[in-house]
Amino acid sequence: MKKYAFLFLVVLFFMAFQTDKPAYQIFDKEGKKSSYKAILEKAQEVDIVLFGESHNNPIVHWLQIELTKNLYKNLSENQSESKSKNKSKNNLLLGAEMFEADNQTILDEYLNDIITEKNFEAEARLWNNYKTDYKPLVEFAKGNNLVFVATNIPRRYASLVSKKGLASLDSLSEDAKRFMMPLPVEVDLKLPAYANMLKMMGVHSTDDGKVNESFANFAYAQAVKDATMAYRINEYYKREAKNIENTNSVFLHFNGSYHSDNYESIVYYLKKYNPSLKIMTITAADQKELDSLEKTGVADFAIVTPLSMTKTY
Template sequence: MRFTLLFLCFLGLAFRADKPAYRLYTPKLKTTTYAQLLRQATEADVVLFGELHNNPICHWLEFQLTKDLQAAKKGNLVLGAEMFETDNQTALTDYVQGRTTAKELATQARLWPNFDTDYKPITDFAREQHIPFIATNVPRRYARLVSRQGLTALDTITADAKRQLAPLPINVDLTLPGYKAMMDMMGGNEGHGAANPHGGQTDMMANFARAQATKDATMAYFILQNWKPGQTLLHFNGDYHSKNFEGIVWYLRQKQPDLKILTLSSVELSDIDKPATDNRNLANFVLAIPADMTKTY
């Protein structure tokens, strides 16, 4: 009997009785619940779900939140996503409104490689429930143009192309911690770039950050263009674009300071019950997922 108890105690130490796929935390890393997330999301004007693009728990929880918000908002839900570029809005709308097939959507829009596994369930739900779905991201060719030549290169594109971006000129503050950290991480801080007539590596990294800011500004612009009071616009984007209340959040605040914004930031941790201090204040809700979670690609 004593041996059996000791063995069971050992099992309790070595193996957890439960293996949760995620935990939710407040900004101060206090545990919270999905019910709290849903309640606050229902009351928000804009919800920015910062995902890890290849994480199945992110995509599953996005789908659950979409379904539950649709039930709670009773027709006052709008969806938006970084994964669709603004010049593909017609193709996306045609599919969501039932005018085209999935095969036609795949030929008419630039879908991400993981669309079928990770984003099609939500897109199909929008189609079934008649939920407006907004393409918010800047067409990649213009983000690439900024990354190579800087923001002034956007002055050279056509008037029709400019309507697919946030209004020009786009204000970019490279002192914001997120953009500055990106430049520093890529070696673009002062002193790391070799001097040349075109500004060297420092300018190259600054332009890369400006390209990211162009995406953030454009996503914020099309969110505001398609949101009305009383609605909740649930937006899916990479975690970088909204964590630390920067990126899209910063641009939304520039235009509409009183907008009620809720953010969620996704992190992968070796132990989801022990978030580190650097996970504090990432968002209104921190989604902690086991680091060894399987990936969708």
């Protein structure tokens, strides 16, 4: 009788497991199942974390704020145990694609209580999903005196490149050039990140690597975003890390997954600006099933959510 009771409990267990509805599964780059704990531990060992997201995925946005909180806590504890002489500085830096470089002053003024929330939200050209998806990150930075970097090139300049090419940036004023990567910027359209973008548009290069100018400009516009984000991440990381002695600084950056997938784009330019940087990448993906990772090698960690997951917009 006991034997049958045990078998009955086993059947119930597996039935319950099969009807469970997991919200996400984390994998490492080889496709092995991993964990949030592994992401947090690895993040503390690197200089830069590029958290690639699906912009409208609520699970990914939740994990972003959780990683921010936990990384801040752990780095703060490590800092307090160190012999740092300047403990007024926190060694976690935040930054995001969703904020453009020419809005850095407005962002800083809000973080430092110089302007009101109303003024900030009215003037900073915020994304439509700011209040649900990015405001928690900004408010955490504000509440804990963290640096938050607006890393993206102003959209008007990316648009200019898309219409008139890279050379159009040369005509800008020196003041305008402060909000982008140093010129001239090199863009290799044979890099998979840009070649695949053109391929998706049905564009193929000729034998000598040339691409129709109008299509090439579209890829160039993507590249100047990547290069600007990389440049500003590196510049702020170098500057802030110098203010903290004997501690490890981490720059946690939020961007669309396509800006860091396959260790390209932002990663490529970061390595050009500073080859010694230790960089960790995270990607986000939707799949029908969560049992295995469909595309391996895309990032150090992949956060996979069901295709049926509700979106923030």
